[in-house]
Amino acid sequence: MSVFAWIETAHGAASPSSWEALGAAASLASDLGTDVTAIVFGENAQAIATESGEYGAANALVCEDASLAKFQLEPYAALLSQLVSEHKPQAVVAVGSSNGRELMAASAADTNSAMINEIIELSVDGGAIVATKPAYAGKVRSQIKANSETVFLALRGRAFPAAEKAGGSANITTVDAAAIADNLNITIEEADTQAEGISLTDAAIVISGGRGMANNPATPSGAVDDETIWKAQDGFANVIQPLADVLDAAVGASRAAVDAGFIGYEAQVGQTGKVVNPDLYIAAGISGAIQHQAGMRGSKIIVAVNKDGDAPIFKLAKYGVVEDLYDFLPALTAELKKRLGK
Amino acid sequence: MHIIAFTRSTPDTAANVTVDDSGKVVWDGANIVNPWDEYALEEAIAQAKATGSDATVITIGEEAHEEALKHSLAMGMKNAIRVYEDSLDSTDSLTWATLGAAAVEKADDAKLVICGKESIDVQTDQHIYQLARKLGWVMLSNVSKILELSDDSIKVERTTDQGVQQVTAQLPAVISVLKGINEPRYPSFIGIRKASKATIPVWASSDLGVELPQAVTEVISYENLPERDMTTEIIEGGSVEEKATKLVDKLLEEKVL
Ligand SMILES: Cc1cc2nc3c(=O)[nH]c(=O)nc-3n(C[C@H](O)[C@H](O)[C@H](O)COP(=O)(O)OP(=O)(O)OC[C@H]3O[C@@H](n4cnc5c(N)ncnc54)[C@H](O)[C@@H]3O)c2cc1C
Ligand SMILES: Nc1ncnc2c1ncn2[C@@H]1O[C@H](COP(=O)(O)O)[C@@H](O)[C@H]1O
Numbered sequence: 001m002s003v004f005a006w007i008e009t010a011h012g013a014a015s016p017s018s019w020e021a022l023g024a025a026a027s028l029a030s031d032l033g034t035d036v037t038a039i040v041f042g043e044n045a046q047a048i049a050t051e052s053g054e055y056g057a058a059n060a061l062v063c064e065d066a067s068l069a070k071f072q073l074e075p076y077a078a079l080l081s082q083l084v085s086e087h088k089p090q091a092v093v094a095v096g097s098s099n100g101r102e103l104m105a106a107s108a109a110d111t112n113s114a115m116i117n118e119i120i121e122l123s124v125d126g127g128a129i130v131a132t133k134p135a136y137a138g139k140v141r142s143q144i145k146a147n148s149e150t151v152f153l154a155l156r157g158r159a160f161p162a163a164e165k166a167g168g169s170a171n172i173t174t175v176d177a178a179a180i181a182d183n184l185n186i187t188i189e190e191a192d193t194q195a196e197g198i199s200l201t202d203a204a205i206v207i208s209g210g211r212g213m214a215n216n217p218a219t220p221s222g223a224v225d226d227e228t229i230w231k232a233q234d235g236f237a238n239v240i241q242p243l244a245d246v247l248d249a250a251v252g253a254s255r256a257a258v259d260a261g262f263i264g265y266e267a268q269v270g271q272t273g274k275v276v277n278p279d280l281y282i283a284a285g286i287s288g289a290i291q292h293q294a295g296m297r298g299s300k301i302i303v304a305v306n307k308d309g310d311a312p313i314f315k316l317a318k319y320g321v322v323e324d325l326y327d328f329l330p331a332l333t334a335e336l337k338k339r340l341g342k
Numbered sequence: 343m344h345i346i347a348f349t350r351s352t353p354d355t356a357a358n359v360t361v362d363d364s365g366k367v368v369w370d371g372a373n374i375v376n377p378w379d380e381y382a383l384e385e386a387i388a389q390a391k392a393t394g395s396d397a398t399v400i401t402i403g404e405e406a407h408e409e410a411l412k413h414s415l416a417m418g419m420k421n422a423i424r425v426y427e428d429s430l431d432s433t434d435s436l437t438w439a440t441l442g443a444a445a446v447e448k449a450d451d452a453k454l455v456i457c458g459k460e461s462i463d464v465q466t467d468q469h470i471y472q473l474a475r476k477l478g479w480v481m482l483s484n485v486s487k488i489l490e491l492s493d494d495s496i497k498v499e500r501t502t503d504q505g506v507q508q509v510t511a512q513l514p515a516v517i518s519v520l521k522g523i524n525e526p527r528y529p530s531f532i533g534i535r536k537a538s539k540a541t542i543p544v545w546a547s548s549d550l551g552v553e554l555p556q557a558v559t560e561v562i563s564y565e566n567l568p569e570r571d572m573t574t575e576i577i578e579g580g581s582v583e584e585k586a587t588k589l590v591d592k593l594l595e596e597k598v599l
Contacts, residue, residue, distance in 0.1 A: 071504075073471070073481050074481070077475065097503055098483065098484065099503065101467050102471045102481070105435070105472050105475075106471045108468075108472065109472035113436075114558040116559065117465075117468050134465060135463070136353065136463050137359075138567075139360070139567070140367060140565060141565045144560065154468075183479070183480065186511040187510045188507050188509050189497075190507055205598070205599075247599065265520075265522055272355075272377055279598040280596075289356075290355070291356070301596050303589065317574050318572055318574065318596075319574070319576075319577055319593075320574050320577065321576075322576060328586065331582040331585070332586040334583075335583070339590050
């Protein structure tokens with residue numbers, strides 16, 4: 001019984017999107033007439049479990065074993081699968097970060113359970129869990145019904161409201177790490193280099209630049225290898241980034257901008273990049289190809305800045321500005337600074 | 343050793359995809375190899391060559407996926423296998439992983455499975471991890487570079503949500519590869535001709551010596567997206583400053599700032 005919510009941890013703290021998993025688990029638990037058990041592994045898990053109680057978890061299963069200090073699929077999956085076999089929860093809910101997806105899928109396989117990923121809606125129909133998810137690059141949606149004792153659910157980030165801190169307390173149980181087979185042991189030789197800035201998939205506001213970034217009127221002061229790349233990179237650094245800074249936004253890009261070397265691949269939004277669904281998405285110098293739309297059409301409000309009034313991106317945008325981005329974005333940044341008092 | 347790549351066919355990324363009146367998903371373009379898998383296939387071909395290994399590509403699903411297998415052969419994969427039987431529910435990833443693992447185990451001396459990062463059509467991003475668990479092999483996702491590959495171990499660079507790490511694991515292993523790991527080759531003319539003549543064996547669960555599992559998920563419907571009840575408002579004004587002011591007014595009204 002119970003519904004498990006996996007609380008992802010990093011550097012000794014719960015990742016903020018974990019409270020979305022707890023929120024969705026709580027509403028599922030109330031539909032199923034049961035309660036929520038937070039699953040917390042890693043450094044500082046005990047304290048994070050206490051915090052989960054404040055966010056509404058009735059119980060918590062905690063493991064601080066050194067082998068779980070950092071996310072690693074094999075030891076995490078081994079323990080989660082063992083807990084699922086012992087407790088037989090009706091569902092295990094996680095936010096579908098890359099770790100969340102891997103863990104849900106792996107434990108679902110271990111326990112021969114159903115697994116559904118990228119969930120945007122959840123319901124219970126006659127005792128069975130039914131999930132809605134995008135399919136075919138978000139061009140259609142599908143409804144999937146799960147038929148197993150435990151159902152593993154990975155949520156799309158920002159699709160479900162986070163649980164509120166209500167000040168409850170969880171009944172915490174400490175568990176031992178599970179053994180893993182020798183052949184599953186891996187050696188991590190170089191520590192993670194922490195990614196910089198706000199993560200694209202968690203950001204409430206995303207500002208993306210496209211091929212149009214190359215039309216920067218600025219000229220390099222010295223000799224550069226490639227003037228187009230210099231211009232676009234200068235634009236990302238000195239026009240897009242200041243706007244992102246005022247709005248605490250993440251910076252994204254079209255594939256054309258990534259392929260041309262203007263910005264790294266981790267910024268790519270689209271069918272073969274990241275899928276984002278922020279409250280506000282500003283597309284600057286992006287035409288709005290169908291593959292780009294696949295990554296951002298779920299945004300609540302889309303603003304397009306493009307000097308070509310016929311660009312397809314305007315069909316998707318709630319607000320359009322037909323201007324050169326190099327004229328308009330600095331004016332927008334200045335106005336926002338004034339209005340938001342920054 | 344034997345390197346196995348997995349692939350599937352997907353609708354062209356530019357295709358319009360809709361659900362017709364009978365509830366079936368239809369699209370107006372051709373099928374292509376799942377774009378992520380091109381990197382997996384290229385890596386399998388290159389690593390097989392570097393280590394003198396055999397290279398086999400597997401797809402699980404209906405005949406439409408043969409196009410991806412033919413493309414793989416044309417690129418230079420040595421063998422192709424399709425796993426299918428009529429009662430297969432190919433939308434259930436647990437079934438998929440069970441059959442996939444059995445197919446890998448049937449291949450002689452298989453030690454490395456290479457998959458693409460994601461299927462752009464079904465958007466599950468779960469098959470690979472389930473395959474690794476069913477095999478009991480180590481799983482290394484999001485590999486951006488294979489640094490070393492020997493007969494018994496692999497060293498890779500992975501790009502995770504947290505950053506970049508270097509990992510060494512014992513073989514056998516399942517990996518998924520990212521764009522940028524290589525530049526996928528175009529099939530040669532001769533490759534295409536050879537592939538078009540190839541007959542691809544179809545294996546059923548009985549050939550693999552497993553029982554077709556009971557599907558634990560069921561797609562109950564596909565739906566078109568709800569209509570966006572929205573019109574685009576073009577912000578007008580005499581200067582960029584005026585437009586900026588108007589846009590900020592709107593965004594404050596929308597409560598998204
Ligand atoms: C298999 C496949 C997968 C793909 N996956 C993705 C993906 O994941 N993400 C993605 O984005 N694309 C993807 N694409 C590519 C996609 O088809 C487009 O080519 C790409 O999105 C175009 O990027 P863009 O809009 O920046 O460039 P363009 O289409 O060239 O548009 C540039 C726009 O900038 C405007 N502009 C130029 N200068 C200025 C200026 N100074 N001020 C304002 N506006 C200006 C122009 O009017 C134009 O509309 C994929 C394609 C394929 C085939
Ligand atoms: N039906 C299939 N047949 C063969 N390989 C597949 C199939 N579905 C998915 N894959 C492989 O698994 C990877 C990830 O798929 P997915 O979990 O669907 O996102 C793909 O890039 C393929 O390499």
